[in-house]
Amino acid sequence: MKRIKRDGLVRQFHQASWNEPIIFELSQPGERGVRVSAAEAEVQAAVGEVNKLIPQHMQRKHLNLPEINQKRVLTHYLRLSQETLGGDLNPEIGQGTCTVKYNPTINDKLAGVPELAGMHPLQNPETAQGILEIIYRTDLMMRAISGLDAFSFQPGGGSQATMTMASIVRMFHRLRGEEEQRDEVITTLFSHPSDAAAPALKGYRIIHIPPNECGLPDYEAFRAAVGPKTAAFVVANPEDTGLYNPRVAEFTKLVHDAGGLNCYDQANANGLFGVARAREAGFDMCYFNLHKSFGAPHGCGGPGCGAIGVTAALRDYLPVPLVVKSESGDYVLDEDLAHTIGKVRSFHGTPQVVLKSYAWIMSLGADGLYEVAKVAALNNAYLQHQLLKDPDIDLPFNSSLQRIEQVRYSVSKLTEKTGFSSGDISNRMMDFGLHIWSSHHPYYVPDPLTLEPTESPSRADLDEYAATLRHVIRECYENPELIRTAPHRSTIHQVDESNLDDPDSWCPTWRVYLRKVDDKK
Secondary structure, eight states, rough: OOOOOBTTTOOOOOOOOOOOOOHHOOOOOTTSSSOOOOOOHHHHHHHOOOOHHHHGGGOSOOOOOOOHHHHHHHHHHHHHTEEEEEEETSTTTTTTTTOOOOOOHEEEHHHHHHHHTTOTTTTTTGOHHHHHHHHHHHHHHHHHHHHOEEEESSSSSSSHHHHHHHHHHHHHHHHHHHTTTTEEEETTTOOOOOHHHHHHHHEEEEEEOOOTTTTTHHHHHHHOOOSEEEEEEEESSSOSSSOOOOTHHHEEEHHHHHOEEEEEEEEEOOTTTTTTTTTTTOOOOEEEEETTTOOOOSSSSOOOOOOEEEEGGGGGGGGEEEEETEEEOOOEEEOOTTOOOOOOTTTOHHHHHHHHHHHHHHHHHHHHHHHHHHHHHHHHHHHHHHTTSSSBBBBBTTTTTTTTTTTEEHHHHHHHOOOOOHHHHHHHHHHTOOOOOOOSSSSSSEEEEOOOOOTOOOHHHHHHHHHHHHHHHHHHHHHHHHTTTTOSSSSSSSOOTTTTTTTGGGGSSSHHHHHHHHHOO
16 A cells, blocks of 8 residues: 655645435434333332323423434444544644643543433432532632632533623622612723623623733723723633733722722633632632633533632622532532522533543642643744744734733735635645634734644644644645635535524524424425
């Protein structure tokens, strides 16, 4: 068998493409994967008719599930898995901490043990002491990492954690009689969009602080925005440019002096473990994405955990229940929080994600977490050094300022000379099994490429990624038709994105799809 010649570090790749139907389209009436046996006579006598145990209004008249045999189910999902890239298959530098850095597979096995998988969230806490202890201990570790005083693991991710912070902000000012007065939330242009969206959903008017010439939030603009109407400051630091605001404590002090609260989005935390904490920066609240920074894979949109921490003064505002340790040494659920915002998610969120993160932190220890931060920052600096060798890749704002764990680059020079955008480059990178995060809208940085390698990739991985990106940029000049028609070796080729902003054309579920098809008939 002839070995494919590699172009330097650029790897040859071809994605499997099955043109696989969705599982509902594979359904055949009457086909079964398993046939459930009837209950034994003794069970029937003891339980009676199950239908009578379920209220009529909770019983579905029709259950639209795919009917398909075991072999075809296995084939279907194996084919889909072959059409998927991820951190276990390729150097995942294009999204990094955004869910897909390398996460130890052994922790997935740990979270799947029958003792945990078979638990029910309503069972007696006396029979769930193991996982409650894990939640309690993880709380203590989050406190040490952040400097804050209490954590809830109920939110399902960062956006929901931001919504939880916004809910606490509203409850805090309501109890002080200032809810109507304080109707503004301040954020920054390069914070995550949910830092504006969540407070807006709670009814706040959002004030965006622009960057100064260095790319950092403009202090004078911020000072002018803070006042008696300020409810909170919600910010990511480092922002999505990778820049860390070293004056952040001055910003939070202005808000405190005006009577507002400070909320820290720490989704970009990989470069800060053991280096900087929320408390010293003046924050009243923060959240971490356990499924990003703390070694628990996100699982393609879920499950996740946006662990939210608060100062002691705000503990009673957290969602209930909290896990506490009693005087007898047992772990119990504390539902008695005087100012709680209630629940933001069912039960305790996703305990399996907490367990994976607990195992990851315990395997590293404090020194290991600090090593994670150092390697994440080092990898980012090395990749930046390699990429800036290409004159078509630019570093917006002050290039002398260190980016922490990611960089938002710009290829606007390439666009001006060739007409190809960052989206075209992203399409072509798929042909090499590599990925570039492309959700930057609106483009405050022209033609952006955001890369965040984290601590996971080796130097060889970084070299391969940089070499491939430079190779694609050369192709923009030498073989423009190849770029224009990319991707060629991915699961699908170019798609029509013209309806992405049209909600009438969206079909998030099979049921919605069928309804819209019927409406068109």
